[in-house]
Amino acid sequence: VSIIETIVSQTTLSIHGCGNLLFLDKANTEMNSDVKWSLEEEICRVAGSINFMDSLIKLNLIEQGAESFSIVRDKHWVPGGSETYIYRFWIKYDDGGEYGYILKACIALSPGRNGDEIVREWVRRRMMIQSTGVQTPRLVAHKRGILLEELVPYKLEEVLHQLSRVPESILHSLARWAGVLSALGFAAIDPFSDLRSHGNDIVVVDFGEDLGPAHACRRPSAARPFARS
Numbered sequence: 572v573s574i575i576e577t578i579v580s581q582t583t584l585s586i587h588g589c590g591n592l593l594f595l596d597k598a599n600t601e602m603n604s605d606v607k608w609s610l611e612e613e614i615c616r617v618a619g620s621i622n623f624m625d626s627l628i629k630l631n632l633i634e635q636g637a638e639s640f641s642i643v644r645d646k647h648w649v650p651g652g653s654e655t656y657i658y659r660f661w662i663k664y665d666d667g668g669e670y671g672y673i674l675k676a677c678i679a680l681s682p683g684r685n686g687d688e689i690v691r692e693w694v695r696r697r698m699m700i701q702s703t704g705v706q707t708p709r710l711v712a713h714k715r716g717i718l719l720e721e722l723v724p725y726k727l728e729e730v731l732h733q734l735s736r737v738p739e740s741i742l743h744s745l746a747r748w749a750g751v752l753s754a755l756g757f758a759a760i761d762p763f764s765d766l767r768s769h770g771n772d773i774v775v776v777d778f779g780e781d782l783g784p785a786h787a788c789r790r791p792s793a794a795r796p797f798a799r800s
């Protein structure tokens with residue numbers, strides 16, 4: 572039984588429509604502790620390998636020959652937003668190095684499309700956005716409705732609250748993000764509140780329904796900014 576099936580079976584199936592998508596109302600905020608799921612098995616599944624260490628190496632999560640590391644992990648999968656459950660873990664080295672990762676299980680329902688197809692669509696949007704120079708988290712792998720990617724440590728909002736002056740790098744990146752949304756015709760719902768950051772940049776993490784498909788709204792015409800009717 573996959574983690575997605577487990578999440579869905581533990582979730583109150585009060586389904587409401589929203590555009591083309593159906594979302595699950597998440598009554599439970601935590602998975603039952605008796606769920607038979609392990610990070611090790613999930614990593615092996617995502618890597619397509621039976622050995623955990625081999626899987627870590629295959630996914631580039633550790634280097635060949637690395638020995639002195641430990642894995643710190645979340646206790647449970649928890650709801651991310653309306654379309655995901657998330658689980659975070661950190662690979663910690665004895666020399667102090669620490670690398671965080673996040674597993675995202677897609678629980679969005681869409682008629683005629685399974686979780687894997689929805690995630691593939693999210694990845695397509697992500698690639699399109701990334702190619703414009705907007706930062707996205709390093710994608711490690713995705714398989715059967717599950718994404719494994721770099722954990723971006725801070726919420727952009729928290730970073731901004733701690734700064735007395737917003738750095739130019741962040742202002743430029745925000746302007747670029749706004750421009751890319753417009754140029755690619757995304758009719759995004761609240762595309763700025765879910766942004767994350769490494770401290771001096773912005774990273775876009777949500778490519779689901781909050782962003783929606785590209786070319787949903789007409790691109791503004793630069794050639795005719797004041798066209799007469």
Ligand SMILES: Nc1ncnc2c1ncn2[C@@H]1O[C@H](COP(=O)(O)OP(=O)(O)O)[C@@H](O)[C@H]1O
Pocket residue numbers: 651652653654655656657673675708720721722723724765767776777778779780
């Ligand atoms: N790469 C990431 N690094 C850190 N936190 C993340 C990352 N991706 C998602 N999150 C966290 O998980 C939440 C849900 O992820 P998101 O992709 O927005 O899914 P949803 O479509 O369910 O809103 C985000 O609001 C953010 O807090």
Ligand SMILES: [Mg+2]
Pocket residue numbers: 651652653765777781
């Ligand atoms: Mg979100």
